[in-house]
Amino acid sequence: MTMLLGRRTECAALDALLKAMRDGRSEALVLLGEAGVGKTALLDYAQQAGGDLKVLRVAGVESEMELPYAALHQLCLPLLDGIDRLPAPQADALATTFGLRAGEASGPFLVGLGLLNLLAEAARERPLLCVVDDAHWLDDASAQVVAFVARRLRAESVLMLLASRRPIASMRGLPELAVQGLAEDAAQQLLSSVVRWPLDDGVRAAMLAEARGNPLALLELPLASPDRLAGGFGLLEASALTGRIEESFRRRIAELPADARELLLLAAADSSGDPVLMWRAAAALGLSPEAGSAVQEAELLTIGVRVAFRHPLVRSAVYRVATADARRRVHSALAEAxxxxxxxxxxxxxxxxxxxxxxxxxxxxxxxxxxxxxxxxxxxxxxxxxxxxxxxxxxxxxxxxxxxxxxxxxxxxxxxxxxxxxxxxxxxxxxDDLRAAHVGQLRGHLAFATGRAAEAPVLLLETAQRFEQLDPVLSRETYLDAITYSLLAGRFAGRATVAEVAASAQTAPAPGRSPRAQDLLLDAFAVLYTDGHAKGTRPMQRALDAFRRDELPVTEAMRWLAIACHGACETWDDVAWEALAELNLRHTRDVGALVMLPVALTQRIAAHLHAGRFPAAAELLEEAEAVAEATGIARPAYDAAAVAAWRGREAEAVGLIQTVSTSRSSEARASVSP
Missing domain, CATH: 1.25.40 (Serine Threonine Protein Phosphatase 5, Tetratricopeptide repeat)
Incomplete structure (x- = not known):
């Protein structure tokens, strides 16, 4: 295998990972570096060095970042015939996610577990190399699942290599390799391999300085404008390096015939890499096979079993240079095909x-x-x-x-x-008054999710009162939401303490003739926090029994189970607490409701701690931290402080408690500032 110029250290690292995989171990590595620095070349090197391996490869596409699981579907295409060999829940999760069958929604955790076992099954036959290029353009759902799998690879003979221009929150903590520009001697050799005409020494030095060792810049920029460089003038523009590289591709694209440019745009607009689909759409546009020959001769696109661009920046350059009308035309053809x-x-x-x-x-x-x-x-x-x-x-x-x-x-x-x-x-x-109330309700939830816990109960209490005349059912539900967030905010709830919300909830519209479990729960809390536990415990037990007896739709169950768990804790019903906390955690994981998952994890961690299951609580704490990284939603370190305290780690617990107290006090002051 030929070593890449100036990449001895990086290639040696990849060789070591490939050897470890062949020896039965699994590894993951994220290559980080700017556009054109050589990440794709290193991925190509690993793929060629792993010629005896089964290879799965995918690249993120900027235009499909909002199309959930688009990248994951492409990555898994060669393995889909093995789905039915997985345990039924995992098989169902992957099959419904990829549209192979109808079914209930599956969250990223169950999908991730299914993918992990799918890869492990495939690796039993032959070691497996998974390559993900341009991971910074993965859709969020695919990125979360890929990160989930990468963290849990153990002894499956799987190597997962990911390349990204920037760190990705969901992949934080994975092993990383920083890919820097080439050293000066290697950069000079690469430039000399391209520039075969007389070049002024000053211009050569300026080019090397501007490229900063970026291999793609050294390869592409001289070819884009040799006439301006050969005479010793026309130094590189001061635009961003990525922009300069894309500009070199744009110039090469502009030299192609019109039908070849349109074929390139067609390939750029759809990331499936399916040549059959591409040619079907090309026929609808009236493009001939000669267009394919032109783009391949220009070394911008290869058309074989799959359609692939020479470099991801070619795709972005093609798509960005196209007019809005041209983009719409190719998307229309792709839709038709x-x-x-x-x-x-x-x-x-x-x-x-x-x-x-x-x-x-x-x-x-x-x-x-x-x-x-x-x-x-x-x-x-x-x-x-x-x-x-x-x-x-x-x-x-x-x-x-x-x-x-x-x-x-x-x-x-x-x-x-x-x-x-x-x-x-x-x-x-x-x-619209009703829609405005719905907006207020969601803003209350968002306030808590974005760290403004003191605002949430106030917003929800006001919204519950607005709903009284508009929708009595929603009024009751919003009062219960307000109680939930006032409890979570604690002494920082300001003018919407749990006692004040409970008192207001006693004036809420009465439930229908057949109260729902959440209706019973609201009434129980209203009594519990106004009249005390002696009067509130029996109503709370009736509410908890209803939650354990009734099979609520998953979306409703997720909304109320966390506060129901609190009611069980308040009334010392450990059996109900355990059952409801476990059910809530399962629902939020299965549906992928990441904003609600931290609260479900908090309840389950608390139940574990009260039962003395400290390792189980610590394991869930790791999951909660991973969710916070994946979503960017920071929560106070209550769980970490509780786990440390229950395990007797005094210094750690005190430090976390002080950090939480300081941050919440600052938040409370901010929330009342004019």
Missing amino acids: TSREADPDRRAWHLAHAAADRNEAVAAELEASADRAQGRGGLSAAGAFLERAAALTGDPAVRAERELAAARYKYHAGAPEGARILLDKVESGPS
């Missing part, structure tokens, strides 16, 4: 990009995709499809409803900033 029956969601995605203006027909297809997405890609998928649908919706009221629904999904999927932006759009739409 994509099967409505076999892949309706990808077809809808292309239709959305092909739409030039509001289009209710396409919006309706995206809304249908959102409904299916709960069974395929979970909550983040539904949010992405609905957000696109809203953008194409002409009726302002319908658009606001779709934006509100998308905001809910994004909130539950752990994307609070995206949810906030959508809520701002809803509020700029037509005035």
